[in-house]
Amino acid sequence: MASNPPAQAPSYPPSQTHTFGYGMDDEGPREEWNPTEESLPPIRGRHRVSKQRGGGGLARSSTVLGVGVIAAVGAGGMATAAPGKPPVSISVPDLPSVGSILSDDSSGDEAKGSTTPLTSAGLTTADTEQGATDAGEVLRSRIMQQAEVQKDQADTAAQQAAQTAAVKKAADAAAAEQKAAEAKETAAKKKAEEEAAAKAEAERLAELAKSYTLPTSSYTITSTFGQAGALWSSGYHTGLDFAAPTGTLIKAVHSGTVTEAGWAGSYGYRTILTLDDGTELWFCHQSSISVSVGQKVATGDVIGRVGATGNVTGAHLHLEVHPDGSETGIDPMAWLQSKGLNP
Known part of the structure; x- marks a missing residue:
């Protein structure tokens, strides 16, 4: 380990002796020496x-x-x-x-x-630059990490929105499919019910037809209910005409009681058959009557014959239907069809 060398005083010639202070010596007056910064050599150590x-x-x-x-x-x-x-x-x-x-x-x-400063003592410029670089990298890393987090959050939100939309779409599709299936099932059920009802009605009419029959055979429908014309006093046709040769048998459509049998003016010879429900059936323009008032008849019993009596243009059976004995009649065609008969 190096040590400080002792300071050396300046050297002067032996003939001169310098002292500090004022006075005289044996050789003469003494000089005053005032050391200054310029007169002293630098002490290098x-x-x-x-x-x-x-x-x-x-x-x-x-x-x-x-x-x-x-x-x-x-x-x-x-x-x-x-x-x-x-x-x-x-x-x-x-x-x-x-x-x-x-x-x-x-x-x-x-x-x-x-x-x-003490905090950076012992650090080189490279270390300081490295520290600054590391701090910048840390900041950059944090910014990138935050950006990644925000991106992940945005992606997550987008995925959740997509999943929600997909779930809603699937739910809507399922609901629509279920609704369509229910509608189809309802339509099928309704159709089955209608078919069952039609079948039941056909069976009922078939069974009912056994107790009803058409009034004559070998006929032609010439005039229908409500047909307008000057041939009828009311201005329209009030019944259903079955054209057939004179003498063709007229049968009871259903079982009932004869409530009228005789001449009826423009209707010619007429027989009125009253059914059990009160419906009156008028058989008009007969050539002859085979029953009498108060007589009970069954379905298909002969009650007279086709003729051309009264206001007619030819031989035919004029049939009218009066529910509950009302003065105004209804369409005989529809009534016969309701009983399972097709004129």
Whole structure:
């Protein structure tokens, strides 16, 4: 370890002796010597303490501390605090700036103190740049991470919206399919019910037809109910005409009681058969009558014969239907069809 060499006084010729002060010696008056900065040669050494500049006090303190530590450690690497106390091991930190402070190649009259803060002591420029780079990378990483999080959130929201839309679409499709199936089932059920009702009605009419029959045979329908014309006193036809040769048998459509049998003016010879429900059947223009009032007849019994009596243009059976004995009749064609008969 280097040490400070003793300062050397300036050398003068042996013939001259300089003292500090005023006075006379044996050889004459003495000269006064006032040393100045220009007259003294600079003392160059390894360890000079530089002047304090600005915030360099802390740097000089660290320098002195480093020098003291180095001097204390010495060659043995141990420092003794006081007699009688055990030596304490001191670990010298790696301070790259100490070498530059202790360098003999200091330029200028004074060595400048270090203004490096304690927090960055021992760091090189590369280390500082690396730290800044690392900080920038950390910031960039955080920004990218936040962007990724936001993107993930947006993707998640989009996926949830898509899933919700898909679920709603599937639910709507399922509801529409179920509705269509229900409508189809309802239509099929309704159709089946209608078919069953039609079948039941056909069976009823078939059974009912056994108790009803058409009034004559070998006939032709020449005039229908409601047909307009001047041939009828009311201005329209009030019954259903079965044209057939004179003498063709007229049969009872259904069982009932004969309530009238005889001449009826424009109707010619007429027989009125009253059924059990009160419906009156008028058989008109007969050539002859085979029953009498009060007589009970069954379905298909002969009650007279086809003729051309009364207001007619030819031989035919004029049939009228009067529900409950009303004066105004109804369409005989529809009534016969309701009984399972098709004229």
